[in-house]
Amino acid sequence: MGSREEQSADKTQSFAGQAVATRDAYGAALVELGKRNEKVVVLDADLSGSTKTAKFAKAFPERFFNMGISEQDMVGTAGGLSLAGKIPFASTFAIFETGRAWEQIRQTVCYSHLNVKLVATHSGLTVGEDGASHQALEDVALMRVLPGMTVIVPSDGFETQQVIDAVAEYEGPVYVRLGRAKVPAVMPPDYKFQIGRAHIFNLGKDANIIADGIMVSAALQARETLLKEGIDAGVINMCTIKPLDTETLLKAANASGLIVTAEEHSVIGGLGGAVAEYLSENHPVVVKRIGTRDTFGGSGKPDELLKIYGLTADDIVKTIKSTLSR
């Protein structure tokens, strides 16, 4: 929330190749979407400056609804707007969106399969100094368990832009998980996002890293480090957690006997959980999960926290090396 460096990049064109926070890409994408599609409406719960929906509010004040600090009411209202034929995007911090309003999401949004887009920012440890109360490490699990929910975790600004456009076209409930901190560009300029389709950077014959969000960049770094030591590790961006791209997952599991998942989330119930569940039933290989280990986050600088909680490229490298040498 409101740090001085948070003045956002005011770009409306493509974010391909640009280091930018995914929430900034969201703010810009929403404005573009608002211009093209009059049905798009946006709701926020007193965090529009931080989630970047304030940009949409400025451009289309009559289609923006600040709900105040009342996340449950926001989700219910979004449900009603969708029933009135609108395409509501409802945003706040990830923990308040998925945690506070979970049962409203389950009952109102998912059970009726409403066309509501829940786009949350400030997920994971990289929230930083605000600490555990504000760091969602459970949100993917909370959303993934809901029947009919689509769950997407973009890795950079370019991908986020495309995700926002794609979910506006898609009919049904969607959860999109975004971050606070600036992230490097990882997706190639010719990349085309499709819901349910993972992106294979390359397949490795020793190991394959299945990552999402900020961990895609860490996975690519880990690959470079491992290559120098003669270890061939592949990297896959599993941007859609649900529905899981099981075809790509099987390709990876066929290419190597070791799968490593990496996410800025608890290893329980998120990407690692989804991958382990699928593979153990369909194609058992060794699966190692990188993520937080049944713990809350804490205050600190984002990079510092990623180190403390074992979510760096180094941690991926170590996991792969120690597993392969066994």
Add this chain to the structure above:
Amino acid sequence: MAVLTQSRDIAFLKEQARIVRVEILKMLTQSGSGHTGGSLSAADIATALYFYKMRHRPDNPKWEERDRFILSKGHAAPLLYTVLALTGYFDKSLLGTLRKAGSPLQGHPSSKLLQGVEVSTGSLGQGLSIANGMALGLQLDNSASRVYCLLGDGEIQEGQVWEAAMTAGHYALDNICAIVDLNELQIDGRCEDVMKVMPVSAKWKAFNWHIFEIDGHNMEEIVNALDEAERIKGKPSVILANTIKGKGVSFFEGKAEYHGLAPTKEELEKALKELGEDGK
């Protein structure tokens, strides 16, 4: 470490409140992030509670007969940490670790990590329910302890607050005193513009609460209301405290931007001068 001195003397309390503001600003600048506006707006109230009204023993934080304080607006953690340090719960030097990795002084209060914090907060709207539970439990034990709960005016937009207001009214929890910091601002701007929450006094009244409306920066009015609230029987009490966000530092006052911005070094210097701390 500080030794607890409590007094009803207004001049004493005003001086403590000034020192509390000074320490809040210093720790925020050192941390480089944190919530300035809402810590300053409630500084006089928290000072009156910790330096006068509440029965508490900093050397024995779990003393059974203590009064309880719940910071429902958990982002005002710098304020809570400051009054805890200045009344002797821990050494003042710890204030410099605010929001640093591994510090017990987390961005939002953690009762697991810090003595004197009754319960972890930071997600708005949950404190009053907890206060109700404590109050019910204390009544079952025939305890004379009271429960104080500080809320923000943006925070009371949360539906849970009104569910809790109904509960306290229904169970006639006269050992509860809620305090609402009516500084008229939340993150996205004025409460009036973001989500009209006023009028509040009619709402609390409708849930069977006894109402006090005071100037939340007038120490005399604060201690009078706290004293009187203790004498109200058969109903919970709420103190609706009209305040100014950022109070005490002219260039932070009434500014929504300083909700979550820490003072820069230059701002700190100017602020300390305004608080009569230059040269120290």
